Amino acid sequence: MDFDLNEEQQMIKKMVADFADKEIAPVSAQYDQEEKFPEEIVKKMGALGIFGTVIPEEYGGGGFDYISHALVAEELGRVDSSVRGIYSVQISLVALSILRWGTEDQKRTYVPRLASGEILGCFGLTEPNSGSDVASMQASAVLDGDSYILNGNKMWISNGCADVALIFAKTDKSAGHRGITAFIVDTKTPGFSSRDIHGKLGLRASSTAELILEDVRVPKENVLGNPGDGFKVAMSALDNGRYTVAAGCVGTAQGCYDAAKKYALERVQFGKPIAGHQLIQEHFAEMAINIDAGRFLVYRAGHLKNKGVRCTREVSMAKLFCGEMVNRVAYRAIQIFGGYGFSNEFPVERFYRDARINTLYEGTSEIQKLIIASSDLGISAFA
Numbered sequence: 376m377d378f379d380l381n382e383e384q385q386m387i388k389k390m391v392a393d394f395a396d397k398e399i400a401p402v403s404a405q406y407d408q409e410e411k412f413p414e415e416i417v418k419k420m421g422a423l424g425i426f427g428t429v430i431p432e433e434y435g436g437g438g439f440d441y442i443s444h445a446l447v448a449e450e451l452g453r454v455d456s457s458v459r460g461i462y463s464v465q466i467s468l469v470a471l472s473i474l475r476w477g478t479e480d481q482k483r484t485y486v487p488r489l490a491s492g493e494i495l496g497c498f499g500l501t502e503p504n505s506g507s508d509v510a511s512m513q514a515s516a517v518l519d520g521d522s523y524i525l526n527g528n529k530m531w532i533s534n535g536c537a538d539v540a541l542i543f544a545k546t547d548k549s550a551g552h553r554g555i556t557a558f559i560v561d562t563k564t565p566g567f568s569s570r571d572i573h574g575k576l577g578l579r580a581s582s583t584a585e586l587i588l589e590d591v592r593v594p595k596e597n598v599l600g601n602p603g604d605g606f607k608v609a610m611s612a613l614d615n616g617r618y619t620v621a622a623g624c625v626g627t628a629q630g631c632y633d634a635a636k637k638y639a640l641e642r643v644q645f646g647k648p649i650a651g652h653q654l655i656q657e658h659f660a661e662m663a664i665n666i667d668a669g670r671f672l673v674y675r676a677g678h679l680k681n682k683g684v685r686c687t688r689e690v691s692m693a694k695l696f697c698g699e700m701v702n703r704v705a706y707r708a709i710q711i712f713g714g715y716g717f718s719n720e721f722p723v724e725r726f727y728r729d730a731r732i733n734t735l736y737e738g739t740s741e742i743q744k745l746i747i748a749s750s751d752l753g754i755s756a757f758a
């Protein structure tokens with residue numbers, strides 16, 4: 376299918392696809408089984424400039440467009456959703472948020488180092504008792520001279536082993552979502568600690584942690600945006616994050632399709648390759664349509680992003696559709712593999728487990744539906 380990629384986009388897609396096939400795919404199963412963060416892969420991605428794709432050249436990036444950004448997420452997601460997640464958090468949630476909301480000093484200090492992979496970033500919004508309902512967060516930030524004192528717990532934080540964290544905390548507990556402020560926090564600051572979360576269904580090579588903040592002193596200069604802007608910072612970050620999650624889903628679905636196609640052409644039952652059985656062909660037709668539809672939704676959002684048009688609704692559509700779609704496609708891929716799909720001998724078993732997160736994080740499918748419908752109807756379901 377020709378999605379009319381220009382030369383630059385095709386070049387990036389090929390470069391990341393080669394890297395994914397040669398450097399990530401051969402070791403993905405091992406990292407997954409050992410629940411090990413793929414530090415070596417992250418280093419290589421940094422050296423190759425993969426983290427810098429959509430970051431402007433003046434801040435150490437490649438200056439490529441949002442379609443290229445999606446293509447990177449897609450190609451990483453095609454082989455390893457844990458690695459795709461590292462990329463999404465680092466660039467979409469952290470670097471792009473600092474670019475959008477940061478002072479010149481903040482941008483110069485953090486963005487080039489995130490783009491090169493020298494430092495790792497994480498995004499601390501969710502708490503043990505505050506997930507979809509962001510405004511109910513309990514983390515607090517109290518002004519004390521030239522700094523804020525942060526206290527609270529952040530739950531389920533990807534890239535939990537990060538060097539720098541965007542932390543959202545209440546500077547005004549009486550102001551609801553308008554009382555939230557975003558902070559750039561060095562994770563080595565005294566009082567900052569983390570607890571790794573293991574035993575996950577999928578994304579086992581991704582570092583997921585609970586962050587614990589006990590009297591963490593953060594200089595006033597590290598407020599991202601203005602005090603009280605935190606909710607807006609978080610929502611704009613999620614507009615970028617959901618975009619790369621959706622693109623990653625397209626990639627994972629493509630990985631499922633490719634693996635199932637290879638298997639179906641080789642596996643013989645009833646005297647012919649199973650790919651020749653009509654009910655197996657139905658699986659392929661459904662998978663192909665679903666993947667293309669997801670890709671169109673992602674690229675539409677990407678084109679709007681390239682134009683600088685706000686596209687929360689279109690991003691939510693892509694995230695909702697692709698998050699559900701990759702689960703449907705992974706289910707069909709396992710069905711095509713039969714019993715062999717049920718073991719970790721083939722990557723579809725990992726793809727199936729990894730697919731499950733996509734209807735949950737960066738806003739559940741239910742929350743995406745509320746965003747889309749509220750936008751269309753002009754009545755907020757959240758008020």
Ligand SMILES: Cc1cc2nc3c(=O)[nH]c(=O)nc-3n(C[C@H](O)[C@H](O)[C@H](O)COP(=O)(O)OP(=O)(O)OC[C@H]3O[C@@H](n4cnc5c(N)ncnc54)[C@H](O)[C@@H]3O)c2cc1C
Nearest residue numbers: 498499500501505506507531532533735736737738739741
């Ligand atoms: C592996 C992993 C990585 C993550 N990484 C990060 C990260 O890097 N940073 C971060 O901040 N967070 C992260 N999260 C947290 C994730 O974003 C939240 O889990 C998600 O937003 C949902 O919140 P919750 O789990 O508290 O579920 P809840 O909000 O408690 O929702 C439970 C159920 O109720 C539904 N629900 C809630 N409210 C409504 C409503 N108004 N209408 C209809 N249905 C509703 C939800 O859709 C869901 O089905 C991660 C989570 C996981 C599992």
